Amino acid sequence: MFHFIDPEKPRPYRRKAQATFIVSVMETSEKSENIHKSAYPYLVRSLANHLMYILHHDDETTDIYFLTPEQGFYKLTYRKGEEETFFKRIYERLEPLAASQLVINNDFYDDLPEEMWNGDEITKSLSESGKKLDRMNLLPAPFPLEEYLTPRDMRHLKKLYGIGGLSYGNLSARRDGHSFWMSASGINKADMKTVGEDFLLIRGYDPDKNAIKVSVPPNITPKRASVDAIEHWMIYKEHPEVGAIVHIHAWIDGIRATEINYPCGTIELAKTVAELVRNSEEPSRAIIGLKNHGLTITGTDLNDIFERIEGKIIPQVPMS
Template identity: 55%
Template sequence: MWTYLIHGEPTPGVARLLEGVGRALEARGFRYSPEAEAPNLVLNAITEENPKPYRRRAQATFVASVLELPRFPEEPIKELYPYLVRALSNVLLAYVPGEGAAFLTLELGHYREKEGEGFYERVAERLMPIACSRLVIDNIFVPDLEPELWEGDELTESMYRAGRKLKEWDLLPAPFPIEEILPPEDLRHVKRLYGIGGLSYGNLSVRKDERRFWMSASGVDKANLKVIGRDILMVKDYDPEKNAILLSVPPHVEPRRVSVDAIEHWMIYREHPGVGAILHVHAWMEGVPATPFNYPCGTYELAQAVAEKVREAPDPTRAVVGLKNHGLTITGRSLDEILERIEGKLVRTVPMS
């Protein structure tokens, strides 16, 4: 059974919202458990003056922070994203009593639910995919990368070229300066729990052989992918027992973590031997099939949803899959081939629903 709890000191408006959403969650199989050590979902009431975080004890806990506002901001990402980060949240609900709630995710997704009949149920449905997902973000570094690959190869060079091209197309949002937003204590907590030191958007990978693939690291500038082990990593496998990504790294480099979407790329490469490269961007193309839910990045459920859409494509080696309220995952024979296919076809604004 899934569990949830309420944290913080809600304003009267937020208290009514959380009471209604709580009833809707319980009707869907959740149990209110205020003493739970590792609840599936925390509804964290914050204020503009004090966006106090809930300090998770486990990666499996997802946090939805709830903030009451007098009006919806005109630029939700610019105005609300700092609150999401300061409160160490997976998603932020900005609630305007009488009007509804605006959702904002770490992946820059943002969408609204109008208040009215069925409002609490719709909010609960939005939270379910987040609360019931399983993160696959642990990395196991093995210093066994072949010496001849320590400086990269023609495949990593293609990743560098692709990153430069994405920058030319203005498709690489700047890494969010998490270290400038979080106080040192909270930043240390995030690093301990998730092993991350920054937020960046988009990723790319290329197949090396039957089992391995190169992939961009997490929190790095995708327009300057050069150093093996720091900017680009070799993914060798996924360990289901440890729920971790296995990586081959040079012994002389302190490695960065691989992109959180590594489990998604791993699934696609294993199922489709003809796929030679995968690109993920925060952009859109008209008429593409999309995943049904806004699963968080780095979750097994998002990887499964994307892999299913790739499987259903007329040609899985040339698929374009929409990630709801998020962006695109695109497969191809090579990164050069992918970029040639999509040039001039991308819409920078992802539709939100």
């Protein structure tokens, strides 16, 4: 659904179902030195899955910038007389995203064994790795949703999607053949301490409920699993030799990448990344690019990943 918003008073579109894909559309003639910084708050304020930020120029050309919650940012330029081909290009960009299926529901089970309530060596390594990402400047500051949304809109977002914050990047490590520890959603990954809040034990995926299965300690209000849990689960399930996965919003030259920028947390993105890992020369040590988004990196363990990417990371993700 297209949702047209007024720059002066952007109104949110409150869905009645998760599956409703909202593209907010906003027009302006005001120039900005940093269009992403100027436009991104409108994506958030309108509670959209995608924003089309239309910027008109004096020379009768128009740039349409596309923004995603994952900070994807690219543009198409319209010139007079290109209506037919131009709108086809817009459709080709948006249709795969709008038709994709989210897997962001969680099923929590308060059955985590007591000996794991305070974590283990794996959660300790995740905590240390989160600090490494911070030292490498690979943990952008979480977007302050509460500064742009009313309490009512925050409640709506949490009820519909379970979102309480927007943070970027995640990491996980295999515990055994059936489960893995993963950083939770919306947390400070440079300061992970608590099981059930910072670390979650992912036990699998329930296709009947379309939900990620999570084990937590009793008597705790758990944070939600990262939206990328479905992607990590697919990789661990298929490749027993993969011991850890890191996802960052950065880039490395010369890598294979997805061709469509599917939203985070969709089956389509997970399957595409899993296929690229499968077809890589060494699935247990793959580096996969996510178009307009970042990297998914597999390794035998977390140390293996950091040793391989040291000195190769490009902070800016190429957009196209």
